[in-house]
Amino acid sequence: MTRTRRGPAAGATGRGRAGRLGSAPxxxxxxxxxxxxxxxxxxxxxxxxxxxxxxxxxxxxxxxxxxxxxxxxxxxxxxxxxxxxxxxxxxxxxxxxxxxxxxxxxxxxxxxxxxxxxVTDDHLRAEALRTERGRTDFLAQAGRRLGLALQREQALQAAATLPVPYLADLALVVYLPSGTVEYQPQWIRHSGHGSTPALGAAGWDAVSAVPGLVEALDGETGVPRPWPVTERGGAGPLIPDDLDPAATLLVSPMPGAGRTAGALVLVRTGARDGFDRRDVELVREFAARAGAALATAQLYDAQIHLARVLQNSLLPPGLPAVGGVRLAGGYRAAGDSLRIGGDFYDVLPTDGGALFALGDVSGKGVGAAVLTGRVRQSLQTLRLVEHRPRELLALLDRALLDIPDATRRGQFTTLLLGALHPEPDGGLRVRVAGGGHPAPLLVDAAGTVTPVQVGGMPVGAVPGARFDEAEIRLRPGELLLARTDGVTEARGGPHGTEMFGERRLHRALVEVAGSSPSALVDRVLRLVDEWCGGHRHDDVAMLAVGPAGHG
CATH class of the missing domain: 3.30.450.20 (PAS domain)
Structure with missing residues (x-):
């Protein structure tokens, strides 16, 4: 089919360009x-x-x-x-x-x-969007940093440094430390000059000299206001003397858990505009997040203090000197910075010898540590009436079962309980009772490792539990190692998932055969630490005993 190209109609020459000014008169x-x-x-x-x-x-x-x-x-x-x-x-x-x-x-x-x-309105909208994104980014960054502040000092430093220079030229946080007798306001201040914020204590006269600060500490909000230099008398040391005479002040409470955690004071110098409505909203939001972080950090500090008190009472004690016996103990908590857990050992001197205990309470953390303390205290008391290991285990079992389950929450312990009796010829007679715990290991001077089977049922688990015992005699150069299963179950290696295992433990004991109890314990702990390579592991406790004056 032939297509005919249509040209301009007769008499219409030039009309196709009539839209261009001047091209079609x-x-x-x-x-x-x-x-x-x-x-x-x-x-x-x-x-x-x-x-x-x-x-x-x-x-x-x-x-x-x-x-x-x-x-x-x-x-x-x-x-x-x-x-x-x-x-x-x-x-x-x-x-x-x-x-x-x-x-x-x-x-x-x-x-x-x-x-x-x-394009004024377009520009204003784009600027408003950039500003809003900047506010969102600031709050996100502040949230991340405040969320990582687990200690009060970290939370205070974040609250004082984050607002500068985005929100203000100077930021001051005033707070009342909990648990202090003097109840004196403390402060931390940052102005962007230098890397370290200034901090100190201030009297109530200085706090009252900052408009709205006392009210903010009581939880009341304020509004931005000019703060000329003539009104700043008495505010030192909270506010530096060289602050710009033309400044705008904004004070906001920092809400905490049930009470005000502190107050945030922001100052903008005359070189920048004061605080508008959106600025005030942003400051309030930041102050609320900073207050929550400070309250959380203060709670964490209180828990740390409590844990340290527990730690001092529950960590394995220093071993006593027992005539005719050499002792060494080792302990690692389960990757817990608080260093308290459910594994324990103890040595209690008796007439002519000593009792030793090594156990593993079910569970981890503070709950297990509390039961550990009960077990140790019960042994301290019960050994006054009973020195025979198996009979002492039975008494301990009854004592734990008498604890209300709501308090004990079904917890129990595996335990090795032994009586040490030095002999005149330099040997050491050991009578060991077992309560569901891994067998202790006998290491002779030639490097032979032999498990001492004692069996028994866990202590405090069920009524009527049966406990077994065994008696051995350690000759000079021989050692008995009691340990918790945290040693063999420690995971590490090339992939971080393989257990340390009985074979590696036996090989380590062979390497130190004939040495002292302390050398044996140090060697095993070092190998377990290297095996774990910094990864989390279960509690580890061990106790090595042997005749004195040998190895």
Whole structure:
């Protein structure tokens, strides 16, 4: 099929370009002017030297300085004047407190048209979006850092340093330390000068000299206000003397858990604007997060203090000197910085010898440590009436079962309980009773490792439990090692998942055969630490005994 290309109709030559000003003299100029006046953009048409030929209605309103006959080069509209000087076709700038954007397009006859648009509102919206994103990013960063502040000093430093310089030129946090007798306000201040914030204590006169600070400590919110230098008398040492005389002050409470954790004081110098409504909202939100972090850190500090008290009472004690016996103990808590757990050992001197105990309470952490303390205290008391290991285990079992289950929560312990009796010929007779605990290991001077089977049931688990015992005699150069299963079950190695195991333990004992109890314990602990490589592990406790004066 043949297609016929349609050309212009007869008598219509040139009509196809009637839309270009001046290219079709037959177009009514008034009609072209009406079309231009209907545009939302400002339109200016200029000749080759930049003299204005035509402006539409929008241009007249937006750029009243420009009208036909005015030359754009050197005109009061700086952005267009500079465009002619530089040859730019796309410009943006400020004019009459408005932000304008202009684009130049060439026309026939060496003329050009400038299309100018008021982008003030677009710019304000974009700036508001950037500001809001900045606020969101600030709160996100602050939340991350405050969330990692587990100690009070860390939380206070984060609360004082994060606002500078984003929120203020100076930030001051005033708080009342809990548990102090003097109840004196403490403070930390950061101004961005130097890497270390200043801190100290202040009297109530200095606190009262900062407008709104006492009220903020009581939980009341304030509003931004100018703070001229003439009103700052008595505020030292909270506020430095060289602070800008023209400053704006904003004080906000820092809500905590049930009470105000402190107060945040922000100061903006005269070099920047004061706090607007959105700034105040952001400061309130930050102060709330900082207060929550400070309250959490104070609670954590209280728990640390409690744990340290427990630690002092529950950590394995120093071993006593027992005539005719050499002793060594080792302990590792289950990857817990508090260093308290459910594994324990103890040695209690008796007439002519000693009792030793090594056990593993079910569970971990503070709960297991509390039961550990009960077991040790019960042994301290019961050994006054009974020295025989198996009979003593039975008494301990009854004592633990008498503890209300709501308090004990079904916990029990595995235990080795032994009686040590030095002999005149330098040997050591050991009678060991077992309560469901791994068998102790006998290591002779030649490097032979032999488990001593004692069996028995866990202590405090079920009524009527049966306990077994065994008796051995250690000759000079021989050692008996009691340990918890945390030794063999410690996971590590190349992939961090393989257990240390009985074979590695036996091999380590062979390497130190004939040495002292302390050398044996140190060697095993070092190998377990290297095996775990810093990974978490279960509690580890061990106790080595042998005849005195040998190995």
């Amino acid at each position: 037959s177009v009514d100029p008034d009609l072209a002017r009406e079309l231009l006046d209907g545009l939302a953009e400002a339109v200016l048409i200029a000749d080759s030297v930049g003299q204005v030929l035509l402006v539409n209605a929008t241009a007249s309103a937006l750029l009243p300085e420009l009208h036909p006959g005015v030359a754009l080069p050197g005109s009061p509209v700086t952005m267009l004047s500079q465009a002619y000087a530089t040859g730019a076709d796309d410009v943006e700038g400020e004019h009459r407190d408005r932000r304008l954007r202009g684009i130049r397009r060439p026309l026939a006859g060496d003329r050009s048209a400038w299309y100018v648009r008021d």
